[in-house]
Amino acid sequence: MIDRPAIAIAAGGTAGHVNPALALAEELRRRGATVRFFGERRRLEGRLVPQAGFDLFPIHMSGFDRQRPWTLASALARLRRERRRICKAFRDDPMMRPDVAMGFGAYVELPLLRAALDLGIPVALHEQNSIPGLANKRLASRAGLIAVSLPSAQSALERAGANSSAIRLTGNPVRASVLSGDRSRGRAAAGAQADDTVLLVFGGSLGAHHLNEAIARLKGTLLGIEGVRIVHATGAADYEATSALLDLSEDERQRYRVTSYIDDMGDMLAAADVVLSRAGASSIAEIAAAAVPSILVPYPLATRDHQTTNARYLVDAGAAIMCADDEIDSEGFASRLIGLLGDSDLRRRMHLRGLGLGQADAAGRLADAVLALVV
Template identity: 35%
Template sequence: MNVVITAGGTGGHVYPALALAEEFCRQAAATSVTLVGTGCALERTMISGTPWRMEPLRVQGVVGRGIWSSIKALLLIPAAVWQCLRLLRASKAELVVGTGGYTSPPVVFAAWLLRIPRAIVELNAIPGIANRVLGALADRIFVSFERAVPYFRAHKVAVVGTPLRRSFAAPPPDPGSGRIDTLLICGGSQGARAMNSIVLEAVQTSSRIRSRLEVIHQSGSNDFDRVAEAYRHMNVKAEVVPFVEDMPGTLRRADLVICRCGALTLSEIAACAKPSILIPFPQATHHHQESNARVVEEAGAGIVLLEPELTGAKLAQEIEGLLDDPDRVRRMAEQSLRLRNTGSAEAMVYECYRLLGQSPPERTMTNGV
């Protein structure tokens, strides 16, 4: 089978695409997978060491930009569609899967023009504009949250969760005593300067955090020097990295995660059964990060703090409250485990075989541990 998967822009799109590529090739070694992205340095870092190539597409985001940037992005679309038509013909694509983001529309639209079967993946509780539009062209729509179902035609939708790489399939660590020794700060694959500042203020505010906790902080490349220097100045035992390459291993080291709320991040945390303090990105389209986070909070696995009203002192208070309540931390970890779903990629591949009218492979993974 020849499969084309969009994988552009951020970890929230690239890693689900890699998870699907892994699963397609696991089910049938002869499967040929082509990834389509933007060609940026972050994508190259993420796919390094994998057997798949990334075809760069000259396209930009339209939503949430200035008027002239949006116009420029719109003007790029016809050429991008033409490029995709050539790519799909050259790769003899039999299936196209769009994982969201601004690389998906030209690829999925080109597949529609060529009558190639199409599936899209919507990871967030509130779908983005690109996937809302593409829903009309897709033959199958995979969503992570029940809350996303009403935005699409119900007969096309399958609620399967977020596709995770097989490195997350290992059994999660035991919640243990609920003691917090290691704190992981993760602002998404590109970092989050505002969240970094709040965390640094919290660490500065609390002598207990500074003296008791080891910190692992994914800062993003643009904020690395500032964050690393701040920890050195405070004499805190901290491991600061621009980007976490081994997220499964890093999550297993952590006892508490403070993070943004992309669907992929939340699914990876659940796969490792970790409690979390969730700080949604306030400018996320349709506030989808807050909607994602509320699902985790309602399950009892996380605490949601909204950035516009959050201070370092408030965050320090929340962290210290958890330091004083290991039973609550353990319960949060147990509830996080209940959200764990490492069989999503397999479920999607199974449905894709059915979409193509082929005999699907046997399901081997479960929805839980």
């Protein structure tokens, strides 16, 4: 095999797509490969990729909005232009040309992977969700490797034309910093004492407005429980509105930390006694890796309700409780959350059932499969 294989990775949009790609990139770098990312500077990858020490080749996409069908023509024109630009970059500079091009399911992968196919470069896909997204389905028939997080994705990919011999169950890669989260560092950041019960709330990488509202309404009740500490990431877009709803006093701020985005998710998951979250694929993988008891509220508008299917991975094992989005304003939801916060035996049972559901070796398995494509 080539001494120092070059891998191009497209990942974009939300941290749910970018973080597993970073977990793979870290593993490939550890094995001596060079990794270059392809994505949009103005989106989350524009911050997370350079922060992790990788180069980002900027792609300029304009998204197709299903609600505005006339945006299709400009989206397709942009896609063709970016595909040609990437082809030219690979032809002009041999150092730019990767040995494998890989995508994690975001639409930003389309120009990179189509350019790679044009030039005969092997293409790999990773599908995190139980129900594959559109970009991966479009490329499935031409990929040399299709790695999946969950076995349930396999049949839909085969229906989209994937060769079943290209499909591998690798799991969803989790960043090393999440796998090595430090409980005492996280609890210090949460301002928690040894006996306190820490509730971590987040709604995926972009935040969840409905979850933010529901938890803000329960603020008084939650802070009324002795020893409960809350760390709540609202998402950037909802930070101002949620802070206004919460209207925390100086005293309350000692026990209720509100932020737009948590950078040290590994430490926070390690510090948490209960997580309240959406059920995006990366959240599920990380909650599983930390084996922390959770209440999962799947995003109700996710394509074909795939977050409910994602959540079942933990719920069916007894490691998590599922609540529908339209239940979270009810008394029933409040009493389940309060019940879990007050019942350390139940939390311990859920933790024990969660052990073993994490897939700490997913990044390693995926790196093996990607490097096997290098000729």
